[in-house]
Structure formats: structure tokens, C-alpha cells
Amino acid sequence: MTETNIPWYKTKPKYHESIIQWFLFICAAVSVFVTLGIIFILGKESLLFFREVSIIEFLTSTKWQPLIEEFGVLPLLNSTLTTSFIAMAVAAPLGLFVAIYLSEYASERVRNILKPILEILAGIPTVVYGYFALTFMTPLLRLIFGQNTVDIYNTASAGLVMGILILPLVTSITEDALKAVPYSLREASYGLGATKLEASLTVVVPAAFSGIAAAFILGLSRAIGETMIVALAAGAGPNFTFNPFEAAETLTGYIVRISGGDISYNTVDYNSIFALGLLLFFITLTLNIISRKLVKRFQEVYD
């Protein structure tokens, strides 16, 4: 074969094209390394921690007092769940109602005003919500229920404000789910003589159920990982209590308080925050995966 037979466009090998492609591929792979990094770091430090502390004690003891070597995660986990469920008690109904209003009732003009407002609410840093909880919600609760019942730091206040924080998230995903329900379903129910409410509640909401569930689960996951509100308003010091008016430190609150105090490396204290981080990571990851699966399901049905 002579050289002239090679087509003209093959004469110039384009090395830089493949170099660029490799570079872009590495960029995409960075995200995988981040995940591996998180798992490796949390796993490694947790292993060191569980060499000192038995995993059974960690999961069952109701005392977290590092000073006397008591490492039971239950008090921290309990207050994390308390604040998160209070938050969901606010955000789930309110978010669902607002989403129904936006998707079924509101006119285009009203929606164009309301959606940016919700976006602003979503863009406010969490530390500002923490300030709000401490300077507004807590005094309000103390005014309503009495100074003696409600501590200065309490999980109820943190949870309520957290509900406002995750409200925009829950609303926007729920609204997307409701919007994805084909209009023909609504028309069919109107055709049967349903009122607007009946069409919304008996047809649209059940049809969008998996999407709504996904929104709630994602909201719960966000609430569990939320840090600054609980660090400011829920109080310092682990406390195993089911009373939302008492101070009780959450998983995230404990991590931020301990790491904020310039701890020294290779101590049980240092390792313990990674063990708590691992627990937190697993909980939120599981919830996110479930939520993702649910979202996929409603997308598959109607796309």
C-alpha cells in the first residue's frame, strides 16, 4: 500500500483530541474518588475507634460521656431523630399543601411570584436559621409553654425551624411530582363530576405518591444531616430524653462542637467523630437511595 492511498483525513493523527478526552474523563472520575475518599477516611478512623470501643456498646448504651469512656450513640441518635421528626411534622403537611396549591390551584402569575420566594428561602444559609431558632423560636416556645417547661436550648425549637428550612426542598420535589401527572387524569376525574379538591386528593396525589414519598424521604435525610441549627439551638451535651423541650445534642451538633475545639489527632475523641460521621453517612445514603428509586419509579410511569 502506498502512502497516497491513505485518505487525507487520516494523515493527521489527532493526539490532542484524545488527551483532552482523557483529561475530561479524569475530571468525571474525581467524583468517584471523592466518594471513595469519604468511605475510606470514615472507615479507617472508625476502625481505630472500634478497636477501643465495642460496637455493641456503641449501638446499645444510652450514655455518651467520652470523659469516662462511655460511648453509646443512642442519646445522640435519639435527639437527631427527635429534631428530624419534628421538622418533618412541619415540612411534610405544609410542603404537601403548598405544592398542591402551587400545582393545582395557583394561577401562572401567583406561581411566578411564589416560586422565587421559596427559592430565596432555600438559599438562606443554615446558620441564619440557627440564629432564627435561638432568637425567635425559642423565646416564642418559652412564652407559650412557660419558662420552666422549656429550656433555653431545646430540640423542639431546632426541629421547628429545621422544618422551615426543608420546606422549599419538599415543596419543589412534590410539586414536580404533581406536575408530572398527565392532565388527562385530572380531566377524567372532572368528567366524572369531581370537585377540584376531589380531583387533587383522590386522583393527582395518589398518582404522584412515589414522588411525594421521595420528597419526604429526601427532606428527612436533609434534616438528619443538618448541623448549624441544632448546633446553635438544640444545646450542647448529650442527653437521652424524649422530651422535646429539653436540651439534647445531636450527632451533627456533637461533631461540630468537638471538632471546633481544636482536638488533637489520634485520640479516641478524634476517632469518635468519624465513627459518628460514618453512621450519619450510612443513614443519609440509605435514605437518598430509597428516594432516588422512588423518583425513578414515578418518572418511568409517566414519561
Added chain:
Amino acid sequence: MSNFNDNIKKRYTVSNLWNIIFTFATIVAVFMLFLLLMNIINGAFGYVAIQNTIEPTEIISSGNLDELDESQLIEILESNLSKGLIRRYNFENPLIDRSKTEIMSLVFERIIEPRVVKSWNLKESILGRNAIIEYTGREYPNAHLQFRSWLNPQFLIGSQASVPELAGIRTAILGSMMIILLTIAFAFPIGVGAAIYLKEYATDNKFTRFIQVNIYNLSGVPSIIYGLLGLAVFVRGMEPFTSGAMFGYGDPSTANGRTILAAGMTLALLILPIIIINAQEALRAVPQTMRHAGYGIGATKWQTIWSHVLPHSMDRIMTGTILAVSRAIGETAPIVVIGASTFISVDPSNIFSKFTTLPIQIYQWTSRPQPEFRNVAAAAILVLLVMLLTMNGFAIFTRNKISKNRRSN
């Protein structure tokens, strides 16, 4: 039949009732935003009772310092302040050479030392003015009342201080800005590069799908976990690099990885998934015809991307990036884990400096027991919110403009 009509009436009543409930829920949500903003404004302004540590009347019987001349004022300074402090002032600029106003302000700051002994919020200041005046007269007979905006020029340019009325946020703003610039420098190229790979190059195989799922999951990881990652990898693992000891900054023996560089890299990892997701959306919005046009004139894949796809989607990519960056600015938890600095009054000079940021300051001031620091925190929140709203507003405005332009085309 009448039963049926009654039933219809009832159904419509219920329907209307729920309509009101849905509307009410929406109003509540909007009202929360209003309440939040009002609460902050409420804290940032209001009356303060100011009491002098040493009354001017103790220095001069008439109480009017203007009557004194310069040498007398210097004498007062020398007799009231420690020798070391006087020596330092003389070293900076000899007291005798200074103007009278300068000396006067020194006397004011150092000897008379007006301090806020009690502060009130805006609501109390407007509604209970008389009660405040009466209370101050009773509790602090020597104090005088003054309406104070905690957000003032001195607050913006002042450095950290241990007393609330002198505290400023210059150091924090500088720290925030340097960290954000680093964050953008790391996250933007990598994020956009990853998005280009995933949307333009990658074929739909198992590995690509794995990366996509992985990015989605990363975007849901709590920010404090990124703080732990940064603490273990950037602060501790890469200490010689992040502390700058590798490049001859600082003393290697006191090397500390808790620097702006470490914080910038951590936040970059935090917003990376968001940037990738947004940039992918932007690339998806580029019509396929654009790419065909590029290939049609004989461009290679990268040439097509560089000259057709990227320019067409850049505005959307920027909008998504601004939204991601504005999240990084307000992020507190990972920075507290990384930074762990308690009191920093020195401006950051380079990326290997220790730092404080605006959200950290807000966190620390809010968690102090003295109520005056809450006022300072409120003022700092106002600054932070103005910064964020400007950025978000700009991004949302651009987005709306884009979608309008595209529609009219």
C-alpha cells in the same frame, strides 16, 4: 334529588374549605421568610445604653474635654495608660507629633472607653421607648441612650474585637472571599470538565451510569461529612502542602493545615456535584443541530464543543455555578470542622493563612451568652444575606432572561 343537591353543596363547601387551607399553608410559608428577615432586622438595630468607663468629669471638672489643649491630653494619656502602651504609641507615631483630634480619639477609646451596657432590639426600641428610658435611668444612671445601627461602616471595615461595639467583619469578609475564589478555581474547571465528559463523550455504559448515580448521591451527603473528609485529608494528611511548609511559608515545626487552602479545597469538593449536575443540564439544553453544524464544517469533536456547544451553554453554566457558589459562601459546618479557629483578628495574607469567615463569625457571635453579640451577629447576617441575594438575584435574573430570549428566537 334533594339529598343529591345537599351532597353537592357539602362537597363544594369541603372543596372550598381545603382551598382556603392550601392557600393558608402557602401564606404561612411566605410569612416565615418575612418573619425570618424581620427577626434579623429587629436584632441589627435598636437602642443601646452606653456607659463610660471613666467619666470625662473625673478628668476635668467641667466634663468638656475640648477645653484641654494637646499637652494636657497627652499628660492624661500618660498618667492613665500603661508605660508599654504609651511606648508603642510613641513608636508608631510620637504622641507629640499627632494632631489634637487624633489624641482626642485616643483618649476617648482608651480612657473614657464608652461601653454598651445594655442593648434593645428594634421592636422594643420603637414600642417601648419610654420604658427603656425609665429602665436606663434606674439601672444605669450614668449611661446615656443612643439609637444604634449595628450595621455601620465601622463594622464593615473593623477587625475582630472582644467587645461587641468594636467588633468588625473585615477579616471574615476577606477570609470568605479568598476561600470562595479558591473554591471556584478548583470546582469550576473540574465540574464543567466532568459534565462535558458525561454529556458529550461518555457512552451509556455501566461505568457512566455508576458515575451519574455517584454524583447524585454525593450531592445528598451532609455537608459536615465533607468537613470530616477535609479535616482528615487536607488538614491532616496533606499538612505540609496545605500549611505551605512545603513552599517555605511559616515554620515547619508549627505547621498547621487549618488554612484557607484546605477550606477552599473542601468547599470545592462540596459544590462539585452541584456544578456537575447544573452544567449537564446546561449542555443538555444545547440543540443537537448546533453540534451537527460543527461537524458539518469538518470540526473535530473538541473543536465543536469548544466553539459551538460551550459558548451556547456558557450563560446557563454560569448561572448554575453562581447558585452553587452562593451555597458555598453560606456553608458553615464543614468550615468550622476545618477551621477550628476561635479568635482571628489578623487579615489573611495568603492562601496559607489561618482564617475566619462570615458564617463562622455569625455562628460564634450567636453562641456567645452576651445579648449584645446577638446584635452583632444580626448585622453580620444582613451583610451575608445582601451578598447572597445579590448573587442569587443576578443568577435568577439571567436565567429568566435566557429563557425569554430563547423563547423569542
